[in-house]
Amino acid sequence: MGDIPETGGRSVAATKTAFAIIEELERLGGAGVTELATELDLAKGTVHKHLSTLREIDYVYKREGTYRLSVGFLGLGVAARSELDVAGLVDRPLRKLVETTDETANLMVPEHGYGVYAKQVIPEGTEPPPAREGGRVPLHATAGGKSILAYLSREARERVFDYRDLDPMTENTITDRERLHAELQRVHDKRIAHDRGEHVAGWHCIARPITNDDGDPVGAISVTGPADRIREKVSSADIPSFLASTTDSIQSRFRSREGSA
Template identity: 30%
Template sequence: MEDRAMQDDENARTGNQVQGAASFSKFMTVLQSIADAPRGLDIGQLTKSVPFPRGTVYRLVAALVAEQLVVHHREDGTYRLGPRLLQLAAKTWESSDLRTVAREFLVSLRDATDEVVHLAVPSSNRMVYIDKIEGSNTVQMKTSIGGQVELHSTSVGKAWLSGLSDDRLNEVLGQLTLRRHTEKTYTDPDRLRKELIKSRERGYAFDDEENEPDIRCVGSPIFDRSGEPVGAISVSMPVYRHDPERHAKIASLVFKTAKDITAKLAVII
């Protein structure tokens, strides 16, 4: 009798674990669907993107909102990633090997340029800033640690893309929506591909007011020991502090810094 009771307890625990895992999987499916949508999803779009009944989606979203993992933007009815999730992600980035390895190099780059320096990594066909160091010169930019930007319109995104193999580059470009941010944003896939090949050949990418007006950025990719791009760094500056001579100097510094980080990663990771 005792053995049977123990077996029944074990079966109950196993059943609860399976049920719990299934519920967790549903939450993760909804969360991933929201994360993959740059502009968020309203409830109708979300219901179409996940294999659950509308009522289940409502309950899952309500629970995610209650835990601040998702926020509801009332102005357009969309759901997007919430502050708690970004806080949890920031904890991971703080202990990231790449962020730790790159930090001293980023500080040196900031000191050499006195401009804003960024470190970003790819996430769901976007780039996420995992570090940002300000220079003494003020630059009004829409960037922050944890912020996401698109691949095609930023120097970190274009730098990362330029580090991909041709096959992988074509695959990723086929998934992108080349949304226009300024008059200079690349919205034609063929023109963008040519620019990325040029970036690959010279070792750095250039954002010429393509993401924000009056802001120019120079970025270079960081590679792991297998030669895969794992992130990118950039220096950003206002147009009035950018000229051909300064461009050449900063491009050289960014390229060298990315190479130094790549070399350090190969030894440590």
């Protein structure tokens, strides 16, 4: 399920450090050596050497003492997304879903025990959601993630839980395994999942899974927005119905392409 690596294998510490710095630069939106060293509990010299190397190979740039990620990462991200068969099928459906709901629409895919927002369309003039395109989020705390988990076997789910843990993101996050399994069974039966402030307080999300011919999850389509607005639209604007028709259309096209491959 999204290539969860075996634990206890051989790894290179320097590579882990470099990517810890890269991810911290992304989280902070840019930082200096001292701030990075403090946040990551690393020696300033270690941080400086890694930043100098990343700058030399054009993946980091420095302006007025602040290091930032360069657009060199953009090409890698686009290339990675192009490997996802489902990603090429969602542009028009996501835009139409945004037009009918006036809320942010997303494609989430599973990878390494996370959910990754591979595509996202945000309506003009609305507040962007906390999780942006390209962001990785916990599967157990998000509607898209629960849609994906619900169509895994119990054994596969347990592997995800063991690898990523069920950390609480808010006071609403489900962290008890048996309670979460029961929730996922309801998601499977109804083919719809909800995140009621479980990932970020004050934000709600509704999602449905995309599955292949074998019933395995390949992704999820979700609609997200501020809690009060989503609650109102669930009843007045029938978001679940719009979401169902969008997801069914994408899934049908995905399975047709898969069958002809």
